[in-house]
Structure formats: C-alpha cells, structure tokens
Amino acid sequence: MLNCKEVTRLVSESFDRQLTLRERFGLRLHTMMCGTCHLFRQLQERIYEAIILCGRRDSSESTEPPLPDEARTRIDSAVQTAITNRSGTRKLDH
C-alpha cells in the first residue's frame, strides 16, 4: 500500500499526466482511508479550479494593481525615445 508521501506525489502528477490504472487504484484506496490525503487532493483540485477561473482571466478583469505612475512616466519616455530613434534609422534598416 502507498504511503502519504507517495500519494501526494501522485496527486501532484495527476495534474500533469494521465496516471496509470494501478496508480489511480492505489490513490483511491489510500484516500478512502486517509482523511489528510483525501483533503490534500480536494484542496489541490480547488486551487487548480480557482486558478483557472480567476488566475487565468483576462487582465482587464484582474484585481492586480495598475502600472505605478512613476513607472508609467519612465516607460513612456523610453517608448517616445524609441519611436524617435526608429524613425531616424528606419531607412538604414534595409
């Protein structure tokens, strides 16, 4: 019978590859008897679900902070410089 260490490893891997029949059976048997591993698996599934629903959503709905003003000014001036340089050297590119 698998121990908890092996089972958590299988739970992790189940997100990244198809487990074999034997592995799935061992996992099921263990989590039927071990509440901690059962909850570990459930928690991993919930975390994964939350990331798909919220973590992967479009940036325009993101709760992350906006670009800080100081960085905005700095980046904008780098962009304007790059535009000027580009129009200056454009003919040399080809």
Add this chain to the structure above:
Amino acid sequence: MDETGTTPDVTLEPSQWVEAYGDYLYRYAFSRLRDGNAAEEAVQETFLAGIRFLDQFSGDGSQRAWLLGILKRKIIDHVRQRMRYDRDGAGDTNPDFSGDLFDAKGFWKPGAAPWSNTPDSPLEAEELWAIVRKCLETIPKGQADVFVLSVMEELAGDDICNELEITPSNLWVRLHRARLGLARCVGSKWAHSAEVSEYVE
C-alpha cells in the same frame, strides 16, 4: 480620455501604447512575476520590441493581443534570468525536501497538514484565488515560477524544460514542491480565516 483606448480591436500609434495598454500588460506581468520591478521591465521591453518589430504586426487580430504575445515571451525571459541567479527551489540539490512533512515511513508528521482543520464550507473561487495569490509569494520563486508557467501560462512540460534549461525530473520535483507548499500555506490561511470569522460572530 475615456477607456476606449483599451478595447481589444483598435490599432493605435505606438506613442499611445503606454496610456492604452500599460495597465493591461502590467497587471498581466505582475500576476505572473509577482514582482513590481520585473513586471515594469517586462512591460517596457514589450513596448520597445513592439516598436522594433512593428512591421511584423499583420493587422489581423488585435494589437493588444499581439503585444500580450510579446509580453508572454518577456515573462519567460525574466523567469529564466532570475532562475539563473537564484537556485532556490531546485529539487536536484535536496532530494529529501519532505523530511519535515513526512516521517520515516512516509506518513504525515503531526501538524504538517494544516488543511485538515479547514472548515466544511468551501471558499468561493475568488476568495481562494486571493489566498493562492498571496501564497505564491511565500513559496520559493524557483517553485512558484514553474508552477505559474505550467498552470497559469499553460506551457507544456517540455517547453518549460527547454526554456529554463532544467530536466523533466527537476521540473516535476519543483511542481510537486510548489503544490505541497501551496497546500500548507493555503490550508493554514484558510483555517485561520475561519477561526477569525468564528471569533467575530
């Protein structure tokens, strides 16, 4: 100026990009890199690359999506760069990392699994995401980064290995450690938030 500049299907002059796409790209970069300076750099590099390769923008599809595609490359570059300087979370150097979680027979040590005490009522995805987001900052970057590339950026394992120059077994160890670390952090924050709300009630 209203927010129409940020709608996906417009094509703007590069001089308007920072105003129109700055927040959009920064939020994306920040959620993947969890580091304001790195996110700012990635956004700046994206705009500069966009200007340099403007001729390659076909006009099919949105300009914002095109810039996002460049940003996704830059994010991988940043992860690769910081992994080179910071070997934390590398599995190969410390194969028996789980000694503080499991006993000699491979069973949970007492107190190693804080998620056992979480309340029955499940958290909403939004609440859980807020906790996961915080916990990603508490686990080693070398683990959080591969986890984010795999689960949030949806990169295939082979691609992550190639990009970061790590072996598949190292990748799996990192992903597994990230998941164990997240479970411990999320479990204890979740159990704690339940205690607090019970106390308030």
